[in-house]
Amino acid sequence: MTHIDPGLTGAQMTLSSEEHRRLAKRYRRRTTLTAYAFLGPNLVAFVVFLLIPVVWLLVSTFRTGGVLGPAEFVGLDNWRDTFSDPLARTSIRNTVLYSAMAIPAVFIIAMILALALHAIPRGGAPIRVALYLPTLQPAVVAAFIFTFVLHPDFGVINYAVRWLGGDPINFLGDTTLALPTIAGIEVWRGTGFWTMMFLAGLTALPGELYHAAELDGAGAIRRFIRLTLPLLRPTFYFAVIFATIVNLQLFDSVFALTDGGPVNSTVSVSLYIYRSLFLFGDIGFGATLSFLLVITVLLLTGLQTYLLRDRK
Amino acid sequence: MFSSNSNRQPSSGRLWRVIAVILACALVAAACGNDDDSDGASVPGAPEAGDSSDDISTPAPTAEPGPELSGTIGFIKGPHSAMEVEFNDQIIADFNAQVAPDVEVEFSTYDWPVHVAELTTLFASGSPPDVQYLVDLIYPAFAEQGVLHDMTDLVNDPDWAEERANISPFAWDLAEQQGGTWGVPVLGAVYNIFINETLLEEAGLLDSWDDSYESMLAAAEALTTDEVFGFGARTSAADFAWWDWYPYIHNAGGDVLSDDWTECGLVGPDVVDAMQFLIDIHTAGVTPAIGSVDNQGLFDLFAAGRIAILHHETPNIVALNENPPDFEWTVAAAPPGPQGHTVMGNFGILSIAEASDNKEAAWEFIKHWASAPQVGRFAEQVSLQVVRTDILDDLFADNPAMQRVQSEMVPRVQGLQPSPHIIEALQAAWPVVEDAFRGNRTGEEAIAGMCEAIDGVLAG
Numbered sequence: 001m002t003h004i005d006p007g008l009t010g011a012q013m014t015l016s017s018e019e020h021r022r023l024a025k026r027y028r029r030r031t032t033l034t035a036y037a038f039l040g041p042n043l044v045a046f047v048v049f050l051l052i053p054v055v056w057l058l059v060s061t062f063r064t065g066g067v068l069g070p071a072e073f074v075g076l077d078n079w080r081d082t083f084s085d086p087l088a089r090t091s092i093r094n095t096v097l098y099s100a101m102a103i104p105a106v107f108i109i110a111m112i113l114a115l116a117l118h119a120i121p122r123g124g125a126p127i128r129v130a131l132y133l134p135t136l137q138p139a140v141v142a143a144f145i146f147t148f149v150l151h152p153d154f155g156v157i158n159y160a161v162r163w164l165g166g167d168p169i170n171f172l173g174d175t176t177l178a179l180p181t182i183a184g185i186e187v188w189r190g191t192g193f194w195t196m197m198f199l200a201g202l203t204a205l206p207g208e209l210y211h212a213a214e215l216d217g218a219g220a221i222r223r224f225i226r227l228t229l230p231l232l233r234p235t236f237y238f239a240v241i242f243a244t245i246v247n248l249q250l251f252d253s254v255f256a257l258t259d260g261g262p263v264n265s266t267v268s269v270s271l272y273i274y275r276s277l278f279l280f281g282d283i284g285f286g287a288t289l290s291f292l293l294v295i296t297v298l299l300l301t302g303l304q305t306y307l308l309r310d311r312k
Numbered sequence: 313m314f315s316s317n318s319n320r321q322p323s324s325g326r327l328w329r330v331i332a333v334i335l336a337c338a339l340v341a342a343a344c345g346n347d348d349d350s351d352g353a354s355v356p357g358a359p360e361a362g363d364s365s366d367d368i369s370t371p372a373p374t375a376e377p378g379p380e381l382s383g384t385i386g387f388i389k390g391p392h393s394a395m396e397v398e399f400n401d402q403i404i405a406d407f408n409a410q411v412a413p414d415v416e417v418e419f420s421t422y423d424w425p426v427h428v429a430e431l432t433t434l435f436a437s438g439s440p441p442d443v444q445y446l447v448d449l450i451y452p453a454f455a456e457q458g459v460l461h462d463m464t465d466l467v468n469d470p471d472w473a474e475e476r477a478n479i480s481p482f483a484w485d486l487a488e489q490q491g492g493t494w495g496v497p498v499l500g501a502v503y504n505i506f507i508n509e510t511l512l513e514e515a516g517l518l519d520s521w522d523d524s525y526e527s528m529l530a531a532a533e534a535l536t537t538d539e540v541f542g543f544g545a546r547t548s549a550a551d552f553a554w555w556d557w558y559p560y561i562h563n564a565g566g567d568v569l570s571d572d573w574t575e576c577g578l579v580g581p582d583v584v585d586a587m588q589f590l591i592d593i594h595t596a597g598v599t600p601a602i603g604s605v606d607n608q609g610l611f612d613l614f615a616a617g618r619i620a621i622l623h624h625e626t627p628n629i630v631a632l633n634e635n636p637p638d639f640e641w642t643v644a645a646a647p648p649g650p651q652g653h654t655v656m657g658n659f660g661i662l663s664i665a666e667a668s669d670n671k672e673a674a675w676e677f678i679k680h681w682a683s684a685p686q687v688g689r690f691a692e693q694v695s696l697q698v699v700r701t702d703i704l705d706d707l708f709a710d711n712p713a714m715q716r717v718q719s720e721m722v723p724r725v726q727g728l729q730p731s732p733h734i735i736e737a738l739q740a741a742w743p744v745v746e747d748a749f750r751g752n753r754t755g756e757e758a759i760a761g762m763c764e765a766i767d768g769v770l771a772g
Contacts, residue, residue, distance in 0.1 A: 067436045068457040087740075152604040153613075173603025175750070259550035262603045263747045278429035280736045281453060 054294060060287035067283050078284040088289060090264050091272040094179060098268065099247040101183040102190070107239065109187065110194035115224075117195065118202045128199075132192035139189075139252035146185050146257070172258055175265040182253050182266055189253075194239065201235035202228070237308045241301050248297055269293050381673045382414040386441030388434070390424045392499075392627055392694040397421070399693050407680045415673045425550070428735070435459040435665070442668035443677055446495060447660050448486050448730045454663075455494045456732040461664040462492035466675050475679070482725075483699035487661045489730050495661025496682045499690075500697035502657040502721050503555040505646060506614055506622045506632075510639035511535055521621065522647045525560075525589045528621065532598040535620040542598035544610045545623035547749050549742040551607040556623035557745065558656040560586040562726045563649025568738065568766060573731045575770060576763035582650045587748070588755025595751040602749050629695045629713045643713045645721055657725035659699065697722050733769055740765040 015023070036043075061078050063071040082088050113131060117124050137145065149156050152168040161169060171181040205228065213223050229236075251270035254260060260267035260275075269289060276286035393399060397419065404417045420441065422430040428450050434440040435454065446454065454460050467476055476484075483497035505522075512518040512531065521531035532542030546553035561567065566583035570576065578587075594602060605613065614622040615637050623646075632641060645655045662678040664671055680686060688703045690696075695714055698707065708714035728734055741762040748758035 065457075068432065068454070068459050151609075152601055153609075168601070168604075170601040170604045173601055175747075259548065261548045261550060261743070261746060263750070264743045274429070275739070278426075278432050279739070281432060281457065 054291075057287050057291050057294070060284060061291050062284070064282075064284040067277075068281060071283075074284060078288040081285055082288045082292065085285075087264060087267065087272060091267045091269045091289075094265070094267055095248055095250060095269045098179055098183050098186075098250055099244065101180060102186050102247055103240075103243045105183065106187045106190045106194055106243070109191050111198050113191065113195040114198035114202055115228075117199050128196065131195050134189050135192040137189060140256050142185055142189055143253065143256035150181065173262055175263050178258055178262060178266045182250075182257060185257070186247075186250070186253055190243075194243075197239060198232070198235065201232045205231050233308065237304075240304050240308065244300050244304065245297050248293065248300070381412040381676055383670045383673060384416040384418060385443060385668070385670050385673050385677060386418045386420065387443040387445075387677065388420050388422055388431075388441040389445035390427055390447075391421050392696055393630070395693070399690055403681055403686050403690065406686065407677055411676055411680050412673060415677070417677060435667075438667055440665045440667055442665055442670055442674040443681075444663050444665065445498075445660050446663050448658050448727060449735050451494055451661060451663060452489055452730045452732040452734065455490055455492065459666055460494045461666045461668065461671060463495060463664060463675075464493040467493050467496060472679065475683070478684070478700045478702040479682075480699050480701055482727075483659055486659050486727055486730055490732075495663035496678050497659055497661050497699045498682050498687050499660045500657050500699055500722065500725070501659075502626050502655055502697055502717050502725060503559070503623065504626055504643045504655070504717055504721060506624055506628070506641055507644050508614070508617060508620045508639050509642055511540065511617070511620045513640075522644055524647050525586075525649070528647050529589070529593050529596065529598075532593060532621060533596060536598045539618060541600055541613065541619045543593055543621045544599055544605075544613065544619040545594075546607055546610065547594070547602050547746060548606070549739055549746075553745070554738050554742060555625075555656050555658070557590065558728070559646040559654050559726075560590055560649060562654040562656070563646070563652045565651035567729060568734065568741070569729050569731055569770075573729060573733075573770075576766040577729075578759050578763055578766070584755045584759050586649060586755075587758050590745075591748050591751070591753070591755055591758065594749040603746070626697070626714065626717050627695050629711065629717075633711065633713075643717055643721075645724065652726075653724060654726040655721040655724040657697070657722070657727055659727060737766045737769045740769050 060066065060071075062073060062075060064074045064078070065071050117128060117131075120127070134142070148154070150158070150171040152158050152170055152173075155171075157171075158168040161167070170177065172178050209227055209231075210223060213227055218226065249270050250268040251274065254266050254268050254271050255274070258266045260271050270293070273286050273289045273293070276282045276289060387400070387404075389396070389400065400419045404419060407417060408415070418441075431440075431444065431446075431450070431454065435457075440459070446460075451460065466472075479497055483500070484493075487493055487495050487497050507521070509518060512521055512535070515531070515534050517527075517531045517534060520527055522528060528543070534542070536542040545556040561578065561583060564582035564586040565580060566586070567577040570579075593599070600610070600613065600619075610619065610622060611624055611628050611631070613619045614624070615632065615635070617637060617639050626643070629643070645653070647653075662681055664674045664678070668674050682700075684700060684703045687698055687700065688707055691698045692708060692711070692714075695711070697718055698704070704718060708718060731737075744753070744758055744761035744765060747753055747761075748755070753761065
């Protein structure tokens with residue numbers, strides 16, 4: 001520590017450039033060490049629970065076995081099998097299709113609800129609670145609930161359809177309807193979460209800009225397009241990336257509702273990974289699919305980061 | 313102080329002794345109560361839990377106590393009843409009373425829909441339960457991966473020869489694969505048909521509906537109304553729908569794999585015809601919409617009188633006996649085919665984990681579980697079939713449906729091929745069947761598609 005003599009004049013108090021560099025260096029080192037000390041536990045967890053497993057996953061893509069029996073090096077066989085396996089392609093297509101249906105749908109519905117809630121000056125809390133409740137339901141509970149909604153015999157929707165004179169709709173047994181139905185159920189579960197997310201974003205927007213725009217004669221739609229959407233860019237940035245990561249890992253609702261059927265129309269990548277690893281004991285193949293999923297999520301996240309970057 | 317303490321100590325000791333005596337009495341009472349609370353099923357000769365071996369009329373080969381046995385063994389099994397734990401506790405209590413008082417058996421259950429994953433995880437952990445109940449659909453893959461103990465020497469022990477001889481040879485065939493014996497066959501599950509006799513009788517079809525495939529389809533069509541489906545069978549892989557599909561293929565001389573298990577065994581015109589029949593009956597408008605009702609839902613519809621002819625499983629006989637529907641019902645087999653009249657069944661074996669460090673106790677426990685009194689009582693409790701031949705006459709005395717299953721259907725059982733790849737082959741091929749049942753493929757196209765998937769699995 002440098003001690004300053006109180007009797008020194010201003011000129012005498014000026015540090016030499018060498019001493020300044022030394023102190024600056026010491027300060028930087030101390031702040032850096034402090035930062036690492038705080039980051040340390042998280043870095044350790046990152047390395048132990050993410051980096052090493054991902055590297056191990058990559059290694060497993062070149063091997064077979066290794067869980068119940070010894071591992072054996074098989075070169076690129078697993079990669080060849082993955083790209084030539086029709087069910088792997090089907091699972092990728094289903095997952096992408098599902099994400100393409102579920103993400104825009106949940107965002108649009110959540111945004112409409114958030115705008116509506118934002119417009120309610122008082123008494124919105126019960127509505128917010130009601131909207132958020134589906135998000136709290138585990139997939140199994142949601143599956144059970146939707147049995148009473150979708151069942152061809154006693155489901156509410158089909159009861160109404162029959163009452164109106166129509167034929168019951170086989171929501172989960174029809175190959176063309178099963179995936180959109182699962183997407184619909186996931187939208188129902190996710191709407192509350194994203195509504196709250198967008199509502200928080202809307203609440204944080206500066207009100208004076210809206211007043212100014214209103215004084216300038218901008219209508220509600222114009223204000224939404226010109227002000228709200230651009231100002232919500234950081235919220236959208238997080239939302240798109242997070243929703244993509246979550247939806248590409250679709251598993252629980254498919255597992256609980258259709259187990260990938262009918263005719264593989266709802267097999268997701270995660271479900272196929274699960275089957276390969278735990279049902280068929282095909283560790284190398286499952287690891288390869290898993291690694292592909294990780295890479296896909298990383299690439300999509302990078303792409304979204306680029307597209308949604310702040311173009312000041 | 314001293315006197316105070318010295319007065320308190322004996323008092324405290326007496327108190328604990330009194331508490332211990334009360335607890336012991338309560339436990340004894342609870343044990344007796346459990347016996348009374350069991351479902352009342354009993355095999356002649358079967359002991360109640362805790363009875364001495366003197367009461368066993370059917371000699372239990374494991375009744376001779378194993379004095380050196382001690383320690384803890386784990387036992388895991390899929391549930392065949394909501395009272396699975398209670399039923400196994402009876403078996404374990406008898407084991408402790410008659411065979412090995414110092415061996416603690418820790419019983420747990422796995423969940424059928426995910427049991428392969430659960431067992432894989434347990435084996436991968438390196439410390440799986442010592443004893444597992446494994447079905448023929450999955451054990452070959454575990455045997456191939458070296459996690460099961462080869463029990464050849466154990467089951468060929470001359471001291472156990474008489475017991476071994478009491479188990480049907482076909483059951484041993486299912487347990488002996490890949491040059492080893494991977495367990496002791498204990499139970500079988502027959503996949504039967506339930507029929508609503510009242511509906512069939514009213515339609516004048518009770519005696520003719522199962523003469524042939526055509527007569528079954530005609531009966532299903534005749535019985536279908538706005539409220540009733542003439543026919544029902546499982547259609548999704550999640551419900552193990554292949555159990556209902558197998559008998560028609562076996563009756564046509566086909567199987568999933570060829571005789572040497574190296575290629576698809578779904579060959580020949582009879583197999584194509586059988587597949588076409590199944591497609592026809594699923595597209596004739598006599599079933600619930602394909603994929604709309606799950607396993608339990610189908611049975612519930614039958615119990616409600618809304619399905620006339622239903623493929624299902626014998627454990628549901630318990631449900632029908634306990635809650636009789638307002639119609640007459642019975643069990644039946646699928647009609648005969650051009651090359652046979654088989655019934656589908658799969659079987660369970662009791663295996664020992666290779667990683668078990670108490671194989672001796674595990675083997676004693678398996679011998680006890682597989683003994684006539686124990687397995688017979690359990691089979692009656694859960695309405696499953698036994699593979700022992702020496703207790704058939706005494707079983708299911710008060711259960712005519714199970715008597716019929718055991719006497720008429722079990723002898724016709726043709727099980728699956730216990731190949732390590734059988735479950736993957738079935739999983740890979742089944743979506744083709746699902747597609748065909750929706751009317752998108754002919755029988756020929758379906759068989760070709762299935763064989764493509766099966767050969768793909770076998771090619772690795």
